[in-house]
Amino acid sequence: MSLATTSSQTVGPYLHIGLTWLVTDDLVGPGTTGAPIVIEGRVTDADGKPVDDALIEIWQANAHGRYDHPDDTRDLPLESGFKGFGRVATDAGGTFRFRTIKPGPVPAAQSQSPALQAPHINVTIFMRGMLKQLSTRIYFPDEPANARDPVLQAVPAERRDTLIAKRVGDGVQRWDVVLQGEGETVFFEF
């Protein structure tokens, strides 16, 4: 038996009322393996104007490459201080910021080679004017595995940079989201 999937609708401008109770801008709890890093950035629209009412959700593996989820059955350690979920809203300047650790590598899809993906953070974006969420990824600078990552390889070479954060300071990386136009961020469907 098959049921038709429910349609998506926008979060609208008043999303904060329902969704900010679960804001998690610091993913790094006690006992987490890995050096904390801050990832910050700005969301802009087709005119380069900051988007001040976006919500960004983060999902990532821990430093061992293990997702805190029952479908990840690999024999790798889970850490009670690191769940891998984050949720942040953009401010009046369209900026967001969260603190996390660099995840370990995780398996690629069966059809892909090599067998491991480069470390990445999965990002889901919601906002007024967006009828369904956008999905994208943050990769890390100075990561040799990026050169072979099957997802980055599936992206046109000239657009790959939109998925890779830039180091802007000690333990601080920058990753911006361009919704439309020049430098448009790569978004995924899956």
Added chain:
Amino acid sequence: MATTNMGKRPPAGYRPADPGTQPDYLYPPYSSTVKRSPMQPLVRLPSSLSEVTGPLFGFDRIMANDFDLTKQHDGDPIGERIVVSGRVLDANARPVANTLVEIWQANAAGRYPHPRDNHDAPTDPNFTGCGRTLTDADGRYRFVTIRPGEYPWRNHYNAWRPAHIHFSLFGPALATRLVTQMYFPGDPLLEYDPMYTSIPDARARQRLVSTFDWETTIPEQALGYRFDIVLRGRDETPMENDLRLPS
């Protein structure tokens, strides 16, 4: 095929949403989509562990009155009490148990207690309009709230949003994340609403409209509305299973 957590077979990926059920990013009648929708095609990814996993939340996050939006302040909110309930299922008709459901809505006058809402209608000190719960083992959820009011917005001349409640659901995976809106039966504003009409398939639109439910109506207290939600289901065809065996 059984989805397996036993390590012998990889967990299956999730089938795409049914054709016509999901709006496009660009839908010019909803004017805010014009500057906020990507113009480049989305890059299609085969399912990896990154897409079939996702955050799971427990009861430690949920407070006793979070499901009852009429009991979150000292007094009773103004408006008509209603019960909104239903089931969360996947496209394979299996219940989605223990998943977080978040809702938010305007008050009975069509006003949100939000700094960006300047609609000339009263706020209600006894109503915030925010609720959350977890589904039970059968995928059931239930909220007690008040019926939200319609309100004007500036999308086009004389634009009014139909009465609605915003819903946010996670399901078991990133691939099942869904944010939607529930509407009310018989609302004359629906056919003028570009959010509602952005959904290509008319039957899919209609499924966002709740139904009056005698069974959950509480005598002399609250009308019941039923709203069932269907998240994407796992791919049950092994040949299309695209996940790598976890090692």
